[in-house]
Amino acid sequence: MLSIKNINKTYHSEEGDEVLALSDINLEMKDKEFVCFIGPSGCGKTTLLRIIAGLEKPDSGAITIHGEHIKGPGLDRGMVFQEYSLFPWRTVLNNITFSLEMKKVPKVQREDIARRHLELVGLSKFADSYPHELSGGMKQRVAIARAVVNDPKVLLMDEPFGAVDAQTRNRLQQELLNIWERDKKTLLFITHSVDEAVYLADRVVVFTSRPGRIKEIFKIDLPRPRDRTSIDANRYRESLLSSLGAEIKNVND
Amino acid sequence: MDIGQGLRKRTIELTSIATAIVIWEIAARIIDIKYILPSFTSVASAFIGLVQEGELYRDILTSLNYFVIGIGLAILVGIPIGTLMGWFKSIDRAVDPIIEMIRPIPPLAWITFAILWFGLNKYAAGFVIFIGAVFPIIINTYTGFKNTPRVLVESGNVLGCVRNIDIIYRIALPSALPSIATGIRVGMGVGWMCVVAAELFGVSTYGLGWKIWHWNDLHHMDMVLTYMFVLGMIALMIDRLFRHLVQEWWLKWQSGVVV
Incomplete structure (x- = not known):
C-alpha cells in the first residue's frame, strides 16, 4: 500500500517569492491500483510524482510504501518521464539493462531479462538500435520496459504519451494495460486527457490549480476491457470534465 | 565505387x-624571382626530392613526436579538470579564476619557461603545445558536463545510479563525449600551430617547423613552401583521421555527428 500523508511543498524563487505547490495532500493507494492524476497545468501533480519517486523532498509530510518511508530514489519505484529519457549512447537493449548493471547482475543474465522485457513491448527487433533511430512511441515503450525491468512495486508515469500521435497513443495505452494486468503493479499516471484517464484508471484524482490540492476523487467503475465509446464512459468523462473545467476556469480568471 | x-x-x-x-x-x-614566389613546378620537384631522400619522414616524425607529447598531456590533464569543474560547483569557483588568468597568455609566451624547466628538448616543445591545446579541452569538457540533461541524470537516479562517481562515469561523461571530442579537435588545431613555433627555438635539427627557418636562412624558398604545404596536409590528415575515429566508434550513437 502506498500512503501519502500531509504532503506540503513550497518553492522559493530566486527573487524570494514563495509559491505553494502542494498543500496538505493525503491519498491512500491500494496495491495493484491504477490511479490517474489530472489537473490544470502547474497544479503540482508532477511535483507530487517526483516526491514519490524520491527526486524531490517535501517540506512536510511523509510517503510510505508498505509502511516504509521513502527517503530517496529506489528500485522499488519505476518511473517513466514525460520527455524522452533514454540514454542516447546506449543501445535499446543496454538502456534496459542499465539498472541491472547497477545491481551487478551478470551480463548474460541481465541481457536475458532485458530481452524478455523488450519482447513484452514488441521491440525485439530493435535490441541493437540506438534511441535516435526510434520513433517517439517506440522510445516511450523502451522507457516503460526499462522502468519495469526491476519489477518495481510502484510504476510512476508522468504524461508518458503526451508527445505521441493519437493512434500510437491508443496502442500504447493498450500495451500499458496489458503490462499492468500481467504484472499487477501499483500504477500512478499523470495525464491531461480525460479520455485517457477514463480508459485507464481505477480512480481519477482531480487537482485544483495553485496551490495544488486534491479536489475530487472519481472511482471509475467500468468493467475491463473497457469500451472507449460506451455511454457509461461518456458519463464519467462528463463529470470529470466539469470538475476539471471549473479549475481551468479558475486559472484563466 | x-x-x-x-x-x-x-x-x-x-x-x-x-x-x-x-x-x-x-x-x-x-x-x-624565385625568392619572392617559387613556381609550382619547383615546389613539386623539391617535394619529390625530399620524399626520395627520406628526410621528410624524419621531419614529420619529429614534429608528430612533440605533438603527441603535448596533446596527450593536454587530454590527460584537461578532461579530469573540465570534469571536476563541470560537476562540482565549488571546484568550478575555485579553479575558474586561475584558469581565466592563465588562459589569455599566448602559448608562445611560455617558451622561455618551457626551456628553463625542461631544457632544450622535446618535452619543452611538448609543453608549449600542451599549453595551446589544454584550454579548449578543459572548456569543452566543462561545457559538456554542465549541459548534461537533467532528465538523464534523474532517469539514472530512479534506476539505482545515485552515487556521484556512478553518475559522472555512467551518465554525465557519455553525455559530454560529443563536446569533449570537439574540445580535443579544437585543441589539436591550436596545438599544431604551436608545433611550428615550438620548433623555432631549436630543440632539434629536424622537424617541419624548424626546416622552414632552416631553408629560409638558405634562401631556398621552394623548400620553405614545400614544408608549409606538408604542415597543412598533416594537420588535415590528423583532423580527418580523428573525425573518422570519432564517428566510427566513439560517437556512433549520435545521429548526424557534428564534431
Whole structure:
C-alpha cells in the first residue's frame, strides 16, 4: 500500500517569492491500483510524482510504501518521464539493462531479462538500435520496459504519451494495460486527457490549480476491457470534465 | 565505387584546384624571382626530392613526436579538470579564476619557461603545445558536463545510479563525449600551430617547423613552401583521421555527428 500523508511543498524563487505547490495532500493507494492524476497545468501533480519517486523532498509530510518511508530514489519505484529519457549512447537493449548493471547482475543474465522485457513491448527487433533511430512511441515503450525491468512495486508515469500521435497513443495505452494486468503493479499516471484517464484508471484524482490540492476523487467503475465509446464512459468523462473545467476556469480568471 | 567514378563526381573541386595551380605557375613565371614566389613546378620537384631522400619522414616524425607529447598531456590533464569543474560547483569557483588568468597568455609566451624547466628538448616543445591545446579541452569538457540533461541524470537516479562517481562515469561523461571530442579537435588545431613555433627555438635539427627557418636562412624558398604545404596536409590528415575515429566508434550513437 502506498500512503501519502500531509504532503506540503513550497518553492522559493530566486527573487524570494514563495509559491505553494502542494498543500496538505493525503491519498491512500491500494496495491495493484491504477490511479490517474489530472489537473490544470502547474497544479503540482508532477511535483507530487517526483516526491514519490524520491527526486524531490517535501517540506512536510511523509510517503510510505508498505509502511516504509521513502527517503530517496529506489528500485522499488519505476518511473517513466514525460520527455524522452533514454540514454542516447546506449543501445535499446543496454538502456534496459542499465539498472541491472547497477545491481551487478551478470551480463548474460541481465541481457536475458532485458530481452524478455523488450519482447513484452514488441521491440525485439530493435535490441541493437540506438534511441535516435526510434520513433517517439517506440522510445516511450523502451522507457516503460526499462522502468519495469526491476519489477518495481510502484510504476510512476508522468504524461508518458503526451508527445505521441493519437493512434500510437491508443496502442500504447493498450500495451500499458496489458503490462499492468500481467504484472499487477501499483500504477500512478499523470495525464491531461480525460479520455485517457477514463480508459485507464481505477480512480481519477482531480487537482485544483495553485496551490495544488486534491479536489475530487472519481472511482471509475467500468468493467475491463473497457469500451472507449460506451455511454457509461461518456458519463464519467462528463463529470470529470466539469470538475476539471471549473479549475481551468479558475486559472484563466 | 571505383576511383574514376569518384573523380568524375568531384569535377568542380578538381577543376578549382587545377586552376589555382595554373594561376600560381603563371604568376611565378611572370614575377620570375624565385625568392619572392617559387613556381609550382619547383615546389613539386623539391617535394619529390625530399620524399626520395627520406628526410621528410624524419621531419614529420619529429614534429608528430612533440605533438603527441603535448596533446596527450593536454587530454590527460584537461578532461579530469573540465570534469571536476563541470560537476562540482565549488571546484568550478575555485579553479575558474586561475584558469581565466592563465588562459589569455599566448602559448608562445611560455617558451622561455618551457626551456628553463625542461631544457632544450622535446618535452619543452611538448609543453608549449600542451599549453595551446589544454584550454579548449578543459572548456569543452566543462561545457559538456554542465549541459548534461537533467532528465538523464534523474532517469539514472530512479534506476539505482545515485552515487556521484556512478553518475559522472555512467551518465554525465557519455553525455559530454560529443563536446569533449570537439574540445580535443579544437585543441589539436591550436596545438599544431604551436608545433611550428615550438620548433623555432631549436630543440632539434629536424622537424617541419624548424626546416622552414632552416631553408629560409638558405634562401631556398621552394623548400620553405614545400614544408608549409606538408604542415597543412598533416594537420588535415590528423583532423580527418580523428573525425573518422570519432564517428566510427566513439560517437556512433549520435545521429548526424557534428564534431
